[in-house]
């Protein structure tokens with residue numbers, strides 16, 4: 001069974017993962033508003049991943065006998081100056097998520113909660129990908145600078161991203 005402290009920390013992270021989804025939905029809206037439909041697609045797929053991160057963690061809290069509590073979700077940022085700034089902001093956010101996941105692992109280790117330590121490894125690995133994805137796009141956007149054709153090419157590439165909600169058996173919860 002989860003400790004009260006671990007339950008509270010996981011419930012807070014569930015809300016933060018939903019907040020991540022809110023952020024990416026907001027970024028998708030900004031991109032679509034500027035005709036960057038590929039980037040908007042990328043953000044929508046990312047938001048889908050975030051909802052899955054929240055779902056997976058909430059299911060774990062319930063499975064371990066914790067009391068799942070839905071907490072308040074903040075309103076995300078609405079405006080950015082450029083697509084580069086959007087992705088820089090996304091990377092900054094992902095780094096804060098990584099730090100929160102690391103804190104959760106520290107708590108699980110301190111409590112000798114081996115099940116949670118193992119469960120959280122999935123998120124540790126996922127964060128490597130989350131940061132790397134944003135970093136790669138930032139590097140490409142920096143390379144093209146103010147070149148409109150380059151931006152269109154990147155936008156086409158971002159349009160190809162897909163996300164499929166994992167099947168329950170692959171849920172690992």
Ligand code: OFO
Nearest residue numbers: 020050053097130
């Ligand atoms: Fe859930 O990893 Fe991004 O925020």
